[in-house]
Amino acid sequence: MARRLALITGASAGIGAAFARILASHGYDVALTARRADRLEALAAEIRLRFGVEAYAIPADLADPAGVEAVLAGVEAQGRVVDVLVNNAGYGLPGTYAATSWADQSAFLQVMLTSVCALTHKVLPGMIERRFGRIVNVASLAGLVPGAAGHTLYAATKGFLVKFSQSLHLENLATGVHVSALCPGFTYSEFHDVNGTRAQVSQTLPEWLWLGADEVAASGYEAVEANRPVCVPGAPNKTIAAIAKLLPDDWALALMANQGGRFRKV
Numbered sequence: 001m002a003r004r005l006a007l008i009t010g011a012s013a014g015i016g017a018a019f020a021r022i023l024a025s026h027g028y029d030v031a032l033t034a035r036r037a038d039r040l041e042a043l044a045a046e047i048r049l050r051f052g053v054e055a056y057a058i059p060a061d062l063a064d065p066a067g068v069e070a071v072l073a074g075v076e077a078q079g080r081v082v083d084v085l086v087n088n089a090g091y092g093l094p095g096t097y098a099a100t101s102w103a104d105q106s107a108f109l110q111v112m113l114t115s116v117c118a119l120t121h122k123v124l125p126g127m128i129e130r131r132f133g134r135i136v137n138v139a140s141l142a143g144l145v146p147g148a149a150g151h152t153l154y155a156a157t158k159g160f161l162v163k164f165s166q167s168l169h170l171e172n173l174a175t176g177v178h179v180s181a182l183c184p185g186f187t188y189s190e191f192h193d194v195n196g197t198r199a200q201v202s203q204t205l206p207e208w209l210w211l212g213a214d215e216v217a218a219s220g221y222e223a224v225e226a227n228r229p230v231c232v233p234g235a236p237n238k239t240i241a242a243i244a245k246l247l248p249d250d251w252a253l254a255l256m257a258n259q260g261g262r263f264r265k266v
Helices: 016-023 037-051 065-075 100-131 154-171 198-204 213-225 235-246 249-262
Strands: 005-009 029-033 055-057 084-087 135-139 177-182
Touching: 005 016, 005 065, 005 100, 016 037, 016 084, 016 135, 016 213, 029 037, 029 065, 037 055, 065 100, 084 100, 084 198, 100 135, 100 154, 100 177, 135 154, 135 198, 154 177, 177 213
Parallel strands: 005 029, 005 084, 029 055, 084 135, 135 177
Antiparallel strands: none
């Protein structure tokens, strides 16, 4: 039987690249998409050599409304269909809502929400028809706790991904399609370098709060294979998520107001 294909967005580094390697190690061919073509080509070459599977580099910008169609056209050009979708592309937009431009916020929503929903909507029917599919939406611990000042839409979009994944999970219990929201906390990747908070979080957050991208991706792979709708990797993150559920809303929000400045740039 031909190998199945996994499409990973935001695959050029961090959790996305880790997912690509894990899926390849389990025998999946991989289609890698992100903006940085050189990174994608290098990773694709590594995966082909290391795991003996096919790896396709499909450069695209998901902030562009045409980005989703460009990615799917790249997959179709290889004569392939998507059996596994990892919606990982994302970033943080520093600053308060009023102090940032709508153009930047609109592009953020295009990447974090619209492209995720569009890709999922376009590949899901085929998965259902073939009676096999895996969808991982990389959300965040931020989607399970109260919002903080700064990066205003980040937690909101991640909370959306959690609910979206839970609904898809329930809708597809009898279809062979597994859906999971992966909710990591602080992860060693380029995320904080890109949004300019690396020095801030490195100085204020203890080392035990951090996980490696490989560990996070491995947890996500195990969760979607087991068809768990929500996965929070790491004992500290599980504890934080549980406390957030138990605290009264006003207490939790006050705590976030007090501590949010340690990891959000306003």
